[in-house]
Amino acid sequence: MTELSELRAEGTNPGVVFIDDNASKTSTEKLKRFYETAVREVLSIDDAYAIISELHLDYFGLKNKRGLIGALAAASFLLLHAKKSYDYTYELIVYRRKEIWGTLRFIEDASVWAADEATYPLVWDTVDVANKKLVLVPHSPCPVLFGIRGDSVDAIYKAYELIQAEPEERKMLFITNQGTDCHLKNTEKLWDYHSYILDGVVDSNPRTIEGGHVLFSLSVQRGNESVDCIAYEPTKGFRAIIRELRIGDEVTVYGSLKESTLNLEKIELRELNLVVERTPRCNTCGRNMKSAGRSQGYRCKRCGTFSAVKDKVIVERAIETGLYEVPPVARRHISKPLVRMRMGDKIIHPSR
Structure with missing residues (x-):
């Protein structure tokens, strides 16, 4: 983390937390509450420190260490996922070679559309059909080449095999809360x-x-x-x-x-x-009536007919x-x- 973090960036405050897979039931309940609070509320770094200290978790952070909030929530989610506590999805992230970070990515558009056609809806948000755009590619100069999200690991890897792109450095499959509305x-x-x-x-x-x-x-x-x-x-x-x-x-x-x-x-x-309310029509001449004054109904100037309320029309x-x-x-x-x-x-x- 020390080697790869962009510490010069103002908002980069990375952190990592380690949780034992065999955490006790009491610890699991505390982690569950922290995770749910993290995705639905606003937390401070002190909230993360409190859980880390209480459960005696190993951790490491840089700068103001605010990344520990997300790290603890993510590690908690992974533990809880194993206990089938939440909806979950997968994302396969493909990384670029370090020597070409920040340069223009090469991904063959046609191959992405073909991959989407072959795997949707088990794989989703790879492309935007209505707007004719690729969605799996980041817009920033980050190390990610592309990410494939979906519900089926087999379908995700099938899409990956169909996509033609620049040589990768590595790829990793993540279990995620993306596409779950858990927030x-x-x-x-x-x-x-x-x-x-x-x-x-x-x-x-x-x-x-x-x-x-x-x-x-x-x-x-x-x-x-x-x-x-x-x-x-x-x-x-x-x-x-x-x-x-x-x-x-x-x-x-x-x-x-x-x-x-x-x-x-x-x-x-x-x-x-x-139901739409409209100015009433005169039953005699068929013309629209005019307001007779505030809260005084409507009157036809030509025929003198009167209506106390507007007409209600089904549309x-x-x-x-x-x-x-x-x-x-x-x-x-x-x-x-x-x-x-x-x-x-x-x-x-x-x-x-």
Whole structure:
């Protein structure tokens, strides 16, 4: 770790923690609580030190050692995975040769598309079909050549064999919590930098704001509060779904809260509002009535006919009920793709 860490980078504070595979039941319960807190809450380095000290764990860290938080959570997850405590997936990470770190990667695009076609849906988020982009390749000058995520080790290695790329330095298969939604929680109180599943009713029609982001307000059923929900521009076609929402639609939103705004990862349209209120028409001449004044109903200026309320009209909607997701190019690694969410009678609309 000392040799390979980029210690000059301000945010690099690496750490490593060692946990015995035969940890006691008491230790396992403490590690379970730490792991769940790490992926759903905000922890300090002191929280990690407390568990390390209490359980007498071996560890090593550099600089401010904040990496010990993630290291302890990751090691705890691996231990708990062996006890079948959580959903899990795999990622095969292929590494570049050190002498070419930071240079342009060579990966034959056509071979990646062929690998995806041969292994999807057991292997997912390799490509983004709708946006015609590769997703398995990092954008940074890091040592990773590419990573293949999926539910089947055999399918992952099949995809790997089909991909034509520059010579590798090594590859490693990891057990991960990617694609599991383990970061999401149900709770009445909402806090920034936490991720939630919220049931609610749309209480403002969506609007597009500067930058191409789409925003609407949700009245949260649990907790009796309102929260803004946003589909950012990088979510591309997902925004078209959000733009079709109407006041009164019953939805479930999945996402992370930052600055009191929920960054959407998925949305379930549970019940669509098919009733629209419109200015009433005159039964005599067929023209639209005019407002007779605030809270005074509507009157036809030509015929004098009167209506106390607006007309209610049943309309068709351009969207259907079911689960929708952001495309792979915008998906957080921990967010579960819909291809992994075939749940009973729920309707899903995968991004491909």
